[in-house]
């Protein structure tokens with residue numbers, strides 16, 4: 133409950149001299165509730181307590197500002213978050229489209245993100261082609277085809293379900309090369325990281341694509357509602373396909389997506405985009421400051 | 430760093446072994462390790478707090494001091510407490526006295542609703558029912574096609590009068606679907622709905638309107654086992670927005686600890702009815718609270734641990 137301006141001033145006066153255990157607990161809870169994780173939260177709290185002691189601060193608000201600073205350092209505003217979406221020259225000295233692979237566990241928003249990214253790239257006047265390498269999920273290729281129509285880009289898909297996804301990805305990149313497009317976005321099936329067979333299949337998709345053109349980006353799509361399992365997802369996907377960037381989806385809900393703080397640190401790979409809805413324009417570049425503000429709000 | 434709670438507890442227990450009773454410090458150490466394990470398992474912060482205080486209380490009470498050694502007793506208490514919260518016995522689906530039984534699915538985007546519709550269809554058919562799936566997600570691209578495909582795989586008909594992709598009224602489709610079932614003697618109707626966020630008032634209202642149009646016997650809240658602390662907020666939003674009678678935990682074939690089961694149970698009091706354990710239509714089972722308890726705590730076989738302690 134809000135106690136009004138006078139009330140909160142009184143409270144602050146009362147708490148002067150020391151930050152109460154309840155204040156500390158509240159701060160810790162904020163971090164835990166944002167899915168920062170118990171381990172990283174402990175680390176942050178220790179750092180925070182030390183700094184507060186050194187600075188001799190007693191104002192809870194100021195403590196929160198310091199926390200914001202600490203978090204921002206962790207999130208690292210200086211990372212390069214640009215998308216590698218310019219055509220590249222391959223080993224053969226030939227120009228190739230930038231190839232971007234979309235990967236992640238089931239239902240995180242890969243297909244939707246492919247559609248949104250295509251929209252963004254088209255708006256920047258780039259020629260884009262989509263590859264429907266999810267040949268498994270019911271109607272996955274139809275879903276991508278609908279996105280292709282929506283944003284006005286061609287889609288390469290297999291004419292049958294259950295086709296070899298690596299072959300479809302290969303065909304898409306080949307078609308993109310022949311058509312001279314700038315970017316080929318390859319959608320892949322959702323897979324849980326503990327399924328070795330499916331992870332092998334993903335590794336193969338990447339290797340086969342790389343035979344056509346160097347892979348410019350592998351974007352791991354993480355759902356903001358995901359808790360601590362997000363770290364396992366990141367570790368395993370990074371091992372298998374060498375993730376180059378993260379897309380944090382569904383940030384338009386109540387989840388804060390705090391797991392990406394630890395994920396970024398562990399992989400050394402930046403969050404590049406955030407998903408903010410189901411529409412074609414609901415994709416935004418990742419904004420470290422806005423993200424941190426939302427984490428501690 | 431210890432890999433799992435069983436490792437951590439085993440280490441603590443070594444130092445406890447031989448002690449007749451637990452000191453307050455012993456209890457605190459153990460409780461704090463349990464707290465950490467629960468948080469790592471994405472159990473909601475308030476639920477963790479309630480849980481650890483219950484364990485602390487039971488551990489320091491007279492209950493501790495008889496047959497088992499103290500370490501064994503704490504493991505037993507923790508396990509019992511978890512199973513109790515997770516719902517003890519699991520409930521069966523409630524069928525209507527006068528068919529058709531209507532089962533409505535609701536949940537966040539990508540939770541696993543449409544896949545579950547196919548699984549329920551297949552299961553119901555095998556149980557001797559004549560189910561009908563209803564395509565009331567007219568929003569997400571090709572959700573209707575997806576339901577038609579899973580319906581085909583399950584050998585269950587799909588009511589899909591509207592193409593979707595933004596065309597058609599989901600409330601109307603649900604209503605006519607149930608009417609069609611009544612007319613053609615389908616005895617169970619499974620209504621697939623679009624994914625929606627707890628904060629999306631407009632879509633939440635739509636879900637409530639679908640509910641009011643078909644009067645479901647069960648509203649199943651489908652939730653991804655990988656969900657973190659948002660489980661509570663979202664479960665509460667769905668409980669308030671449409672209300673649900675049971676929970677289905679999906680993607681349990683992954684390696685997430687699935688603390689959401691505990692959070693949602695604590696917050697809404699609604700039982701988990703089913704576990705969804707894969708992408709195939711047969712990957713579907715009844716929910717087992719005891720298995721879930723040791724999974725959340727990452728304790729492996731709790732009985733073995735008790736023997737070792």
Ligand SMILES: Nc1nc2c(ncn2[C@@H]2O[C@H](COP(=O)(O)OP(=O)(O)OP(=O)(O)O)[C@@H](O)[C@H]2O)c(=O)[nH]1
Nearest residue numbers: 238239240241242243244322382407408409538539
């Ligand atoms: N609110 C919201 N919903 C999103 C966002 N991104 C995707 N979705 C929705 O999440 C659901 C899953 O999205 P998909 O793009 O199909 O996810 P996917 O990762 O391709 O799923 P699979 O291929 O089945 O693994 C759909 O209902 C999308 O509309 C987002 O940023 N915000």
Ligand SMILES: Nc1nc2c(ncn2[C@@H]2O[C@H](COP(=O)(O)OP(=O)(O)OP(=O)(O)O)[C@@H](O)[C@H]2O)c(=O)[nH]1
Nearest residue numbers: 238239538539540541542543544624680705706707
């Ligand atoms: N591994 C695994 N994948 C699952 C499970 N249930 C669903 N999926 C996958 O999760 C993704 C999303 O499932 P859907 O059934 O489309 O989810 P939904 O809730 O209908 O999604 P929206 O309609 O977009 O809100 C798909 O890739 C499914 O194959 C499960 O129990 N295990």
Ligand SMILES: [Mg+2]
Nearest residue numbers: 242243266272
């Ligand atoms: Mg997809």
Ligand SMILES: [Mg+2]
Nearest residue numbers: 542543566572
């Ligand atoms: Mg669906």
